[in-house]
Amino acid sequence: MSAEKEPLFSSKNIKLLTEPMNDSNPITVQVLGICSALAVTVKIKPAFVLAIAVVIVMAVSNVVISLLRKTVPPRIRIIVQLVVIAAMVILVDQVLKAFLFDVSKQLSVFVGLIITNCIIMGRLEAFALSNKPWPAFLDGIGNASGYGVILIIVAFFRELLGSGTVWGFQVIPESVYNFGYENNGLMILPPMALIVVGAIIWIQRAKNKKLVESN
Amino acid sequence: MRSYSNTYIFIFSSIMVIAVAAILSVAAMTLQPFQKKNVEINKKQNILTSINIESTATNAEELYEKYIKEGYAVNSKGELKEGVDAFSIDMKKELAKPLEERSLPIFVSSLDESTQYIIPVYGKGLWGPIWGYVSLESDLSTIYGANFAHKGETPGLGAEIDTKSFQIKFFGKQIFNENGKFVSVSVLKGGTADPNSKYEVDGISGGTITGNGVDAMLKDCLSSYESYFKNIKK
Numbered sequence: 401m402s403a404e405k406e407p408l409f410s411s412k413n414i415k416l417l418t419e420p421m422n423d424s425n426p427i428t429v430q431v432l433g434i435c436s437a438l439a440v441t442v443k444i445k446p447a448f449v450l451a452i453a454v455v456i457v458m459a460v461s462n463v464v465i466s467l468l469r470k471t472v473p474p475r476i477r478i479i480v481q482l483v484v485i486a487a488m489v490i491l492v493d494q495v496l497k498a499f500l501f502d503v504s505k506q507l508s509v510f511v512g513l514i515i516t517n518c519i520i521m522g523r524l525e526a527f528a529l530s531n532k533p534w535p536a537f538l539d540g541i542g543n544a545s546g547y548g549v550i551l552i553i554v555a556f557f558r559e560l561l562g563s564g565t566v567w568g569f570q571v572i573p574e575s576v577y578n579f580g581y582e583n584n585g586l587m588i589l590p591p592m593a594l595i596v597v598g599a600i601i602w603i604q605r606a607k608n609k610k611l612v613e614s615n
Numbered sequence: 616m617r618s619y620s621n622t623y624i625f626i627f628s629s630i631m632v633i634a635v636a637a638i639l640s641v642a643a644m645t646l647q648p649f650q651k652k653n654v655e656i657n658k659k660q661n662i663l664t665s666i667n668i669e670s671t672a673t674n675a676e677e678l679y680e681k682y683i684k685e686g687y688a689v690n691s692k693g694e695l696k697e698g699v700d701a702f703s704i705d706m707k708k709e710l711a712k713p714l715e716e717r718s719l720p721i722f723v724s725s726l727d728e729s730t731q732y733i734i735p736v737y738g739k740g741l742w743g744p745i746w747g748y749v750s751l752e753s754d755l756s757t758i759y760g761a762n763f764a765h766k767g768e769t770p771g772l773g774a775e776i777d778t779k780s781f782q783i784k785f786f787g788k789q790i791f792n793e794n795g796k797f798v799s800v801s802v803l804k805g806g807t808a809d810p811n812s813k814y815e816v817d818g819i820s821g822g823t824i825t826g827n828g829v830d831a832m833l834k835d836c837l838s839s840y841e842s843y844f845k846n847i848k849k
């Protein structure tokens with residue numbers, strides 16, 4: 401370890417935040433956390449609140465695991481990670497129920513399902529266990545935001561085309577419907593989330609050739 | 616990779632489990648009063664919504680005091696039950712009992728110089744429980760307002776039952792037909808209800824099973840009040 405103190409926002413640390421937004425996005429590049437991307441992206445609002453909850457859970461559990469990294473016995477590390485994540489999720493859920501009751505009602509089961517989000521455990525295993533708390537914190541924020549951004553993009557298209565609304569507000573005017581336009585019912589169903597994610601992956605790889613696998 | 620003895624692993628996991636359990640129970644204990652309060656306020660808000668009074672978490676209690684005149688419970692024969700607090704009745708538990716033993720809560724409100732009877736309803740959706748309040752006008756047949764909520768119906772589909780645009784379809788419908796027979800209001804598959812019918816409403820396209828749940832919930836819950844309604848009308 402170098403005696404020199406690294407600045408808080410060194411280029412290496414900034415990269416931890418920005419990389420997951422683009423070149424190592426958890427959903428489009430690592431293809432993790434697809435399941436929740438299907439479930440909550442019918443409307444933007446729940447997708448947004450879930451993204452925030454994931455950011456909190458992920459940042460805190462990354463820091464906790466990183467602090468414990470020298471004491472966790474490798475043989476039971478997965479269990480330790482699960483316990484930390486589950487405890488965090490329950491805490492977030494309880495706090496939401498106590499102080500943001502309306503939001504918690506909207507999210508209902510999805511908060512609990514954060515536990516099963518593989519991105520969180522993937523980052524704990526791959527990053528937090530071998531890095532100091534501050535980079536781990538940034539990595540958590542970065543990856544969770546990368547996840548959240550895709551969630552919101554997918555939700556935007558599904559809500560717009562499926563219900564004609566954005567954030568619950570009608571954006572496609574009545575007159576368009578009078579001309580015979582119909583909301584696309586298929587957009588509301590889970591398969592379209594996969595197809596939208598697929599389209600995003602396609603666009604991203606068309607722009608960024610180094611993500612394209614060679615085989 | 617360092618190796619750890621079994622004793623270390625054992626002690627580590629014990630401490631971890633105890634620490635996590637302690638944190639969670641402290642959190643649950645300290646937050647419980649807030650959560651209870653929220654649930655209570657939420658219930659009052661739901662009751663108020665069913666008589667078309669919009670309330671926020673801050674003014675719900677005040678409005679509740681203002682509009683809801685009384686709450687009492689009856690049995691399935693329509694007789695008043697003494698010593699039962701209508702507000703704290705858990706519909707889920709009541710519906711699990713045989714019909715004769717149920718305590719059926721009724722809230723009475725007064726708005727627009729007339730009386731509304733508010734009936735709690737409870738049933739099953741696609742993924743979990745659904746519940747709500749239906750208010751009837753003083754003729755005890757015309758629906759004055761309705762409010763539905765759910766635990767975890769599919770967002771954008773079944774979950775739409777908690778929106779105004781779905782609930783508004785029930786307003787003005789009748790639960791008794793011209794001959795005074797109980798018919799309830801049927802929730803049909805999206806787009807198939809006859810707009811002129813007083814006894815049917817459109818369900819949500821893609822949320823048919825939740826719609827069926829609402830349909831069954833209304834039939835089950837409202838029908839158990841039938842004799843009480845007849846008693847009042849006499």
